[in-house]
Amino acid sequence: MPHDAAIAELHSLLGDRLVTSDAERTLHGQNETYYPNTPPDAVAYPETTQEVSEIVKICARHNCPITPYGAASSLEGQHLALHGGISLDMARMNTVLRVSPEDLNCTVQPGITRIRLNEELRSTGLFFPVDPGADASIGGMAATRASGTTAVRYGTMRENILALEAVMADGTIIRTGTQARKSSTGYDLTHLLIGSEGTLGIITELTLKLQGQPETVSAATCRFDTVEDAVNCVILTIQSGLPMARIELLDHMMVRGFNAYAKAGLPEVPHLFLEFHGSPASVAEQVESFAAIAEEFGATGWQTATKAEDRTALWKMRHSAHYASAALGSGGHIWPTDVCVPISQLAEAVTQAQEDAVRLGLTSTIVGHVGDGNFHAGLSVDPENADEMARAHEFTHALGETALRLGGTVSGEHGIGIGKQSFMAQEHGPAVAFMRAIKQALDPQGILNPGKMLPSADLAAAAE
Amino acid sequence: MPHDAAIAELHSLLGDRLVTSDAERTLHGQNETYYPNTPPDAVAYPETTQEVSEIVKICARHNCPITPYGAASSLEGQHLALHGGISLDMARMNTVLRVSPEDLNCTVQPGITRIRLNEELRSTGLFFPVDPGADASIGGMAATRASGTTAVRYGTMRENILALEAVMADGTIIRTGTQARKSSTGYDLTHLLIGSEGTLGIITELTLKLQGQPETVSAATCRFDTVEDAVNCVILTIQSGLPMARIELLDHMMVRGFNAYAKAGLPEVPHLFLEFHGSPASVAEQVESFAAIAEEFGATGWQTATKAEDRTALWKMRHSAHYASAALGSGGHIWPTDVCVPISQLAEAVTQAQEDAVRLGLTSTIVGHVGDGNFHAGLSVDPENADEMARAHEFTHALGETALRLGGTVSGEHGIGIGKQSFMAQEHGPAVAFMRAIKQALDPQGILNPGKMLPSADLAAAAE
Numbered sequence: 001m002p003h004d005a006a007i008a009e010l011h012s013l014l015g016d017r018l019v020t021s022d023a024e025r026t027l028h029g030q031n032e033t034y035y036p037n038t039p040p041d042a043v044a045y046p047e048t049t050q051e052v053s054e055i056v057k058i059c060a061r062h063n064c065p066i067t068p069y070g071a072a073s074s075l076e077g078q079h080l081a082l083h084g085g086i087s088l089d090m091a092r093m094n095t096v097l098r099v100s101p102e103d104l105n106c107t108v109q110p111g112i113t114r115i116r117l118n119e120e121l122r123s124t125g126l127f128f129p130v131d132p133g134a135d136a137s138i139g140g141m142a143a144t145r146a147s148g149t150t151a152v153r154y155g156t157m158r159e160n161i162l163a164l165e166a167v168m169a170d171g172t173i174i175r176t177g178t179q180a181r182k183s184s185t186g187y188d189l190t191h192l193l194i195g196s197e198g199t200l201g202i203i204t205e206l207t208l209k210l211q212g213q214p215e216t217v218s219a220a221t222c223r224f225d226t227v228e229d230a231v232n233c234v235i236l237t238i239q240s241g242l243p244m245a246r247i248e249l250l251d252h253m254m255v256r257g258f259n260a261y262a263k264a265g266l267p268e269v270p271h272l273f274l275e276f277h278g279s280p281a282s283v284a285e286q287v288e289s290f291a292a293i294a295e296e297f298g299a300t301g302w303q304t305a306t307k308a309e310d311r312t313a314l315w316k317m318r319h320s321a322h323y324a325s326a327a328l329g330s331g332g333h334i335w336p337t338d339v340c341v342p343i344s345q346l347a348e349a350v351t352q353a354q355e356d357a358v359r360l361g362l363t364s365t366i367v368g369h370v371g372d373g374n375f376h377a378g379l380s381v382d383p384e385n386a387d388e389m390a391r392a393h394e395f396t397h398a399l400g401e402t403a404l405r406l407g408g409t410v411s412g413e414h415g416i417g418i419g420k421q422s423f424m425a426q427e428h429g430p431a432v433a434f435m436r437a438i439k440q441a442l443d444p445q446g447i448l449n450p451g452k453m454l455p456s457a458d459l460a461a462a463a464e
Numbered sequence: 465m466p467h468d469a470a471i472a473e474l475h476s477l478l479g480d481r482l483v484t485s486d487a488e489r490t491l492h493g494q495n496e497t498y499y500p501n502t503p504p505d506a507v508a509y510p511e512t513t514q515e516v517s518e519i520v521k522i523c524a525r526h527n528c529p530i531t532p533y534g535a536a537s538s539l540e541g542q543h544l545a546l547h548g549g550i551s552l553d554m555a556r557m558n559t560v561l562r563v564s565p566e567d568l569n570c571t572v573q574p575g576i577t578r579i580r581l582n583e584e585l586r587s588t589g590l591f592f593p594v595d596p597g598a599d600a601s602i603g604g605m606a607a608t609r610a611s612g613t614t615a616v617r618y619g620t621m622r623e624n625i626l627a628l629e630a631v632m633a634d635g636t637i638i639r640t641g642t643q644a645r646k647s648s649t650g651y652d653l654t655h656l657l658i659g660s661e662g663t664l665g666i667i668t669e670l671t672l673k674l675q676g677q678p679e680t681v682s683a684a685t686c687r688f689d690t691v692e693d694a695v696n697c698v699i700l701t702i703q704s705g706l707p708m709a710r711i712e713l714l715d716h717m718m719v720r721g722f723n724a725y726a727k728a729g730l731p732e733v734p735h736l737f738l739e740f741h742g743s744p745a746s747v748a749e750q751v752e753s754f755a756a757i758a759e760e761f762g763a764t765g766w767q768t769a770t771k772a773e774d775r776t777a778l779w780k781m782r783h784s785a786h787y788a789s790a791a792l793g794s795g796g797h798i799w800p801t802d803v804c805v806p807i808s809q810l811a812e813a814v815t816q817a818q819e820d821a822v823r824l825g826l827t828s829t830i831v832g833h834v835g836d837g838n839f840h841a842g843l844s845v846d847p848e849n850a851d852e853m854a855r856a857h858e859f860t861h862a863l864g865e866t867a868l869r870l871g872g873t874v875s876g877e878h879g880i881g882i883g884k885q886s887f888m889a890q891e892h893g894p895a896v897a898f899m900r901a902i903k904q905a906l907d908p909q910g911i912l913n914p915g916k917m918l919p920s921a922d923l924a925a926a927a928e
Contacts, residue, residue, distance in 0.1 A: 184879040187660055212704075239568065
């Protein structure tokens with residue numbers, strides 16, 4: 001077996017928390033998308049930061065790749081051990097270490113998932129707002145710079161982490177940031193690690209900003225004749241400065257998916273799903289202002305959900321978009337992709353994506369966090385169908401090019417991982433060389449999640 | 465003259481925009497604090513990014529240090545050419561390149577100052593919210609991760625920059641980020657450059673988030689018997705989630721300074737200066753909620769300023785804190801220092817600072833952006849008085865240690881520069897080695913603002 005020597009040493013360190021069974025390896029090679037199963041050689045389950053450091057030192061001695069693993073909900077293959085080695089499963093490091101209600105922050109281990117974190121926070125009156133839909137691990141959300149439905153109001157992982165503890169490629173344990181809300185000392189290693197997809201360091205602890213649970217929450221849905229009307233309503237809403245907590249677009253295909261998957265019974269036209277947070281007076285004012293804007297764009301079918309269970313049902317449905325998209329196709333797999341554009345370009349980007357899907361004969365839903373200019377296309381694909389996969393690839397490529405042409409980015413929240421490396425040079429140009437220099441400086445052996453984010457130097461040279 | 469060869473080549477490139485007169489050199493060696501005049505060997509005035517790149521290439525060939533220079537308002541000597549070489553004065557790169565009202569962003573050159581930027585934005589109904597008091601250059605504010613009075617509501621430079629263009633140490637021009645509001649692609653070079661004090665790259669263009677001018681703005685002041693009462697009022701206000709636009713603490717010494725400098729005629733007890741932004745209904749609600757909290761802590765002397773000219777006068781006075789602090793002492797100089805702590809620790813940090821000043825026989829004001837847990841001490845010093853300077857140094861050191869002990873940072877917004885390098889190891893521990901590795905990777909010759917932020921390796925070794 002490759003990496004025998006490293007695995008033997010890891011076994012001595014971790015005992016039965018170093019697993020090499022086929023079942024565990026296959027489990028850790030799975031993903032929600034179209035990537036083939038990619039098992040690691042072994043799975044390690046550390047329980048402390050010190051253990052993570054020891055594991056990294058062993059792997060460094062043996063040049064054994066380490067792929068951090070959270071809840072396996074990443075959508076560009078970030079958690080797959082592409083070059084073998086070990087999958088570093090953070091599931092046992094899942095504790096809330098400290099909550100400071102008076103400072104509106106908490107410190108957690110990376111393996112805790114966002115739903116459990118919020119359950120543990122409930123009694124404090126606080127919550128952690130970032131909600132990518134999937135019940136992702138907080139460490140994984142940080143590593144992929146995740147965001148989701150509430151980013152329009154509360155920001156992404158980038159805006160919601162005060163401090164990190166991380167194990168670097170030589171096993172050194174570092175702390176970045178403090179519990180203070182801001183600092184101007186030193187290079188911003190916190191933000192360098194956020195979104196680095198486990199390629200620069202392994203996050204072992206996170207200090208998170210928390211929000212007070214809003215006094216009043218109100219959700220609503222409405223529908224539009226055309227996707228342009230819906231998007232233009234969003235654009236004006238954001239430009240008006242309304243502090244929307246959620247503003248999600250579903251195109252007619254996505255609604256069809258929810259009808260198929262969740263028997264939603266919705267008219268198959270574009271919808272917006274909305275949420276408002278604030279004091280009772282503020283929420284009433286927000287709803288009134290939004291309704292006036294929506295009316296300008298011909299919104300109909302206004303439905304509100306002020307009861308908690310109705311809101312839960314609404315967002316549960318929204319969060320099933322991945323599976324609802326799959327329900328539309330015969331292949332059973334989804335090729336999910338996302339882009340983010342300046343909001344003024346949103347209508348063009350969405351309609352271009354719809355046209356591309358039709359042109360390429362693909363079944364695609366569009367759903368998105370449109371308040372940020374971010375949306376997802378979910379292509380139903382059968383990985384066995386090479387022609388369909390080629391067309392899906394062409395769609396993704398065209399969508400990324402559209403986003404770049406419109407001043408945006410090839411991913412608002414899914415990241416680069418395995419799937420979007422070919423865009424790195426296009427989006428970042430000469431900056432890629434400096435990213436590579438940083439990777440080389442911080443992980444000279446290349447043992448941290450190799451094969452992710454940065455295209456291999458060979459590929460990069462070929463592209464030039 | 466040192467760096468003769470580089471200066472000769474730069475002269476060929478820039479003509480009379482490369483200045484070596486004593487007057488210009490002395491001007492660029494000045495600062496607002498206690499550092500001695502530190503003139504560069506020459507001052508370069510680039511007009512384009514391409515020129516900055518050419519300048520850097522020339523300096524790289526000759527190992528000539530480059531110190532970026534904005535409005536010279538940095539408070540830890542960041543703009544001083546400590547090792548000679550050239551001062552790169554960005555004053556001629558001061559244009560607003562693009563405003564996109566529909567996307568709430570704009571792109572500017574680094575030399576524009578924040579007041580001029582907001583004058584140019586006025587007709588759009590938008591504004592750039594970060595307000596450090598001084599009329600700093602936007603590039604300098606980014607390079608030092610500045611913030612100020614409005615960060616409690618709108619965030620610091622860290623939260624308000626979407627994208628940068630920068631010239632790296634080898635002359636390469638890179639772009640980081642896009643006009644989209646978020647992205648999960650690539651390492652976050654934007655945030656790595658923000659706060660790097662010109663040591664990793666020279667910022668030549670910035671894309672900034674803008675805010676809609678609030679429909680209603682209301683300012684107010686009130687006073688308290690003790691600084692603990694004032695601080696506890698702030699803590700509860702922030703914990704209650706009130707979206708304060710500004711909430712500034714002035715201790716009794718700061719009020720005395722305003723009385724001396726600006727004939728403010730205020731009772732010499734702790735004050736809060738406040739501002740509220742929002743719709744008329746929202747502002748009314750905020751004021752009412754704040755007033756109820758303030759009353760709990762015995763606030764009196766409530767004065768409001770809804771007229772623009774009254775608010776301007778209020779914040780003009782607040783922004784004169786530096787000079788008002790100087791007015792209290794005989795030395796005519798201010799040793800300004802700042803720390804930032806978790807808000808729950810604010811009362812302890814402020815009272816400790818006051819006690820330390822008394823213990824050390826120093827005249828010090830305290831004023832701060834207390835909604836963030838950030839405050840300034842302004843020590844009146846006479847740089848000729850070695851004993852007083854030693855006590856000021858002891859005060860600054862004690863204040864930094866207090867902040868670290870309370871879970872905070874040795875600077876919320878002034879940065880490290882020359883003055884706080886001795887704290888780097890204490891605050892960042894083993895992370896400093898990785899900062900140094902990044903510096904080495906991105907500027908292997910060490911020509912970008914040498915002597916700033918990172919202690920020299922000799923000093924670091926001695927500290928271990």
